[in-house]
Amino acid sequence: MIDIERANEIAVERMTSARPILTGVASARDVIPGMRDNLLLHAGPPITWDRASGPLRGAIIGALIFEGLATDEASAEALVRSGEVTLEPCHEHDSVGPMAGVTSASMMVNVVENVSGGNRAFCNLNEGYGKVLRYGAYSPEVIAKLRWMNDVLGSVLAEALALTGEGVDMRALLAESLQMGDEGHNRNKAGSILFTAKLAPSIVRTRASKEEIGQVLQFMVDNALIVLNPVMAACKAMADAGHGVEGSTIMTAMARNGTDLGIRVSGLGNRWFTGPSQVPDGLYFPGFTSADANPDIGDSTITETAGIGAFAMAGAPAIVSFVSGTPQDAVNTTLEMYEITTAEHPFFKMPALDFRGTPVGVDIRKVIELGILPRINTGIAHREAGVGQVGAGLALPPVEAFEKALMAYAEMYLA
Amino acid sequence: MIDIERANEIAVERMTSARPILTGVASARDVIPGMRDNLLLHAGPPITWDRASGPLRGAIIGALIFEGLATDEASAEALVRSGEVTLEPCHEHDSVGPMAGVTSASMMVNVVENVSGGNRAFCNLNEGYGKVLRYGAYSPEVIAKLRWMNDVLGSVLAEALALTGEGVDMRALLAESLQMGDEGHNRNKAGSILFTAKLAPSIVRTRASKEEIGQVLQFMVDNALIVLNPVMAACKAMADAGHGVEGSTIMTAMARNGTDLGIRVSGLGNRWFTGPSQVPDGLYFPGFTSADANPDIGDSTITETAGIGAFAMAGAPAIVSFVSGTPQDAVNTTLEMYEITTAEHPFFKMPALDFRGTPVGVDIRKVIELGILPRINTGIAHREAGVGQVGAGLALPPVEAFEKALMAYAEMYLA
Helix, strand or coil, X not given: CCCHHXXXXXXXXXXXHCCEEEEEEEEHHHXXXXXXXCEEEECCCCCCCCXXXXXXXXXXXXXXXXXXXXCCHHHHHHXXXXXXXXXXXXXXXXXXXXXXXXXXXCCEEEEEEECCCCCEEEEECCCCCCCCHHHCCCCHHXXXXXXXXXXXXXXXXXXXXXXXXXXXXXXXXXXXXXXXCCCCCCCCXXXXXXXXXXXXXXXXXXXXXXXXXXXXXXXXXXXXXXXXXXXXXXHHHHHHHCCCCCCCCEEEEEEEECCEEEEEEHHHXXXXXXXXXXXXXXXXXXXXXXXXXXXXXXXXXXXXXXCCHHHHHHHCHHHHHXXXXXXXXXXXXXXXXXXXXXXXXXXXXXXHHCCEEEEEEEEHHHHHHHCCCCCEEEEEEECCCCXXXXXXXXXXXXXXXXXXXXXXXXXXXXX | CCCHHHHHHHHHHHXXXXXXXXXXXXXXXXXXXXXXXXXXXXCCCCCCCCCCCHHHHHHXXXXXXXXXXXXXXXXXXXXHHHCCCEEEXXXXXXXXXXCCCCECCCCEEEEEEECXXXXXXXXXXXXXXXXXXXXXXXXXXXXXXXXXXXXXXXXXXXXXXXXXXXXXXXXXXXXXXXXXXXXXXXXXXXXXHHHHHHHHHXXXXXXXXXXXXXXXXXXXXXXXXXXXXXXXXXXXXXXXXXXXXXXXXXXXXXXXXXXXXXXXXXXXXCCCEEEECCCCEEEECCCCCHHHECCCEECCCHHHHCCCHHHHHHHCHHHHHHHCCCHHHHHHHHHHHHHHEEEEEEEEEEHHHCCEEEEEEEEHHHHHHHCCCCCEEEEXXXXXXCCCEEEEEEECCCHHHHHHHHHHHHHHHCC
């Protein structure tokens, strides 16, 4: 007889006691398990070229151009269709990626170690705003920026992190930024400057020239998302720590490839349970409407999986000016998430709720029983490759994913 | 017949529309009006050596040693008692200073310009934690740190600010930090890292060596109060913009010298109205109690005067772990301050109160009529020179100061 409650306690305890440290920045091929030159990682559950949405296709093309494997859209598409280059989810390689999430072997990635559990997780470097690969842009300036990020930003960060001697404690940084109005997914203003300020003295001590150091600091200061990717890797390391507990019904991954949303469950191995990805409901930038929006995309929902993002909105009332709603809606979102979770995070506290911990550990049974879906704060991508972000808002996963997972659970454990 | 309401509207409108920009860092003697080599500025209303508290005396001794005018306590005291060195309030020289607030001619100070009103305000550089002059410490390491601050930190900041071309918009920075859990007086975590991050690229571009740049950035990153002094100068520039409106009953200064608290009123010229400074009620660091506390000291109440600090606590719930109370107390403090003020700040908005502006413009008539005193968030100094900070808490001004001001108003305008 499976003791589900006990299994879930174990899973969530492992998740919340994980202590993720950003220890380095390195080439994907050198650190990501199973990474190889003809492999592209992408956000969400598995997908083929045929079913891929515009932004994902664009990012695939851009990554192949960046790697020197293709020169244009046609040659890139041919490589993928022929099977010479394969597509696999980031999540299947201990990794996550924002939006399209496409990560190739040469790209520098953040390396996060869960020092209390021993597992590691990876996420590429954040590109900032404007035309960026993660929204499917692949023009020459996009590729040039990726090269600068690899050659200058990545190597400076790698050296600076080594100089700190201890890396950056991402759990402590998140705990602090959640007390400064961030929710860690769509609002990372505080976390990004905490991160930049923490590393700045070490960045200055690298062997890079003053000019390069100035460029790196300017790039970081101008990018209020610079910490998102290390945060995502940290959340992946925390969520993975709770994965693989026999009998547990705790969700340990939720991710979208722009076509499907998939979830994984602690006690159900590495299977994906999917449904159609929804178009978010939110605020659009001037000139855009929901008709321009791609269905929800990206692995950044690892934040909600780990108990932050939309789950921590009560502590981030200023975010409503970005994702829509009122400060009371933000509070209500967090309160609702306590209904479908099993614990309050021991490290992520919200002053606005009298220092209550954020809701963490989504139990798929509660989702189905109560009909309450996990909430997602998200950026909204244009449906065509390379146009970029057109807004931000709130999204929900498809209920099918949870229904399928619960049926699989019944077959596996209750048959 | 004086139209008091209209006069107050004008005063508060000038205060809230002021746009203070940190444009430079320079020697006090070069920029502060009336500064001279045998003058020491201090916090609060005028005071003599005889009536000065321990921390103020210590800071006076330290400043005279720093200037090479004295070598020890006895020679410093003799200089002040003889009148060779005079003491005048910072406020009487367009300046403010935290805690003892002692500022001497050679010290580097922040220069803030109200670009919409034309007035300027000044505040020394923040020394960080531990043994510091502002708490009355004057040991050799305190003096050595002041020299480093003048020679390295101050000159690097001066050059970096010049390199920005535009300075730092302190109103915009405050508006942002108030949405990130700061109240701007005792909690400046967000503001300090915003400030450091904003200046970091320019700091790297100065002519200073990489080693000095590393020292400066490390000092700034490690000091969550680094922005307090520019913020105080900005608040002084805003408050002064509202000063001098005939018939206005708006408080434009509130400051403590550690013995007396004094206020100034827009329509009552440069007169001080004083009463005994109170011992704050708060949380003490381990090993200290209220028996160790000096009465409230410092010009930092310029923040409350300008509509932040305790007045903005509703947006800074995490501060209660420092000054005592619950998040609801913090909300209540702000709500109470709406009772004695005349406006809601158009730029300083609190997401937690549905983006309501902070209460600004204390009307001394309302203070007396309602019996509600302006609230103050403050650090608590040890009563002996040089021991340092022993806690933080909440303080109130003496009601006498407001009674005296209202009587003076009646004599001047209603007789």
